[in-house]
Amino acid sequence: GQNIDQPTEMTATExxxxxxxxxxxxxxxxxxxWYQQHAGEAPTFLSYNVLDGLxxxxxxxxxxxxxxGYSYLLLKELQMKDSASYLCAVRRGNKLVFGAxxxxxxxx
Amino acid sequence: xxxxxxxxxxxxxxxxxxxxxxxxxxxxxxxxxWYRQSLGQGPEFLIYFQGTGAADDSGLPNDRFFAxxxxxxxxxxxxxxxxxxxxxxxxxxxxxxxxGSDTQYFGPGTRLTVL
Numbered sequence: 311g312q313n314i315d316q317p318t319e320m321t322a323t324e325x326x327x328x329x330x331x332x333x334x335x336x337x338x339x340x341x342x343x344w345y346q347q348h349a350g351e352a353p354t355f356l357s358y359n360v361l362d363g364l365x366x367x368x369x370x371x372x373x374x375x376x377x378x379g380y381s382y383l384l385l386k387e388l389q390m391k392d393s394a395s396y397l398c399a400v401r402r403g404n405k406l407v408f409g410a411x412x413x414x415x416x417x418x
Numbered sequence: 419x420x421x422x423x424x425x426x427x428x429x430x431x432x433x434x435x436x437x438x439x440x441x442x443x444x445x446x447x448x449x450x451x452w453y454r455q456s457l458g459q460g461p462e463f464l465i466y467f468q469g470t471g472a473a474d475d476s477g478l479p480n481d482r483f484f485a486x487x488x489x490x491x492x493x494x495x496x497x498x499x500x501x502x503x504x505x506x507x508x509x510x511x512x513x514x515x516x517x518g519s520d521t522q523y524f525g526p527g528t529r530l531t532v533l
Binding site: 314403 | 451522
């Protein structure tokens, strides 16, 4: 396959911080996206990284290391509504290649 | 609304039948994509249009699948002789131009069930 790996499930507590990791094959890399998907709904765009480093956007941050084929999504001040699947996607050419997603459960 | 719309939201059909799924992209977006998502998996690329032409159809699983975008806006995904394995959520996405940081915006999907 396209070898984009992320944990299947994670659980965290409301108000806490959680980090969701993603590793990928570096060949053909042209940018990395994170999407949030609530059950039965469309994926919604969260972040984009193409250069190494951290991109911060409110409670969500995303990090990229191109040489290591590694990214993470950091969610701060977790809220119950953050319970969803988080999809890591690598752009190869014009298409996005997605991982299977990480189901995040936020508990009170 | 200004987002990507897809119809129908649900489609139940019998094995062997023909189905058409429609996507209406965000106005002004020249790039349009079809993906397929099975339960517990991420979306899987099917086909990419730039304007009216299919620029990359490498993800179509076989020749029973075909898509068109005749006027560079609305697109239709057509599946002939449906099989039970075709059951999935079919997602459409659009983006401004299809390059670089161009973000793909997804529609709500069509859930196809083949009995």
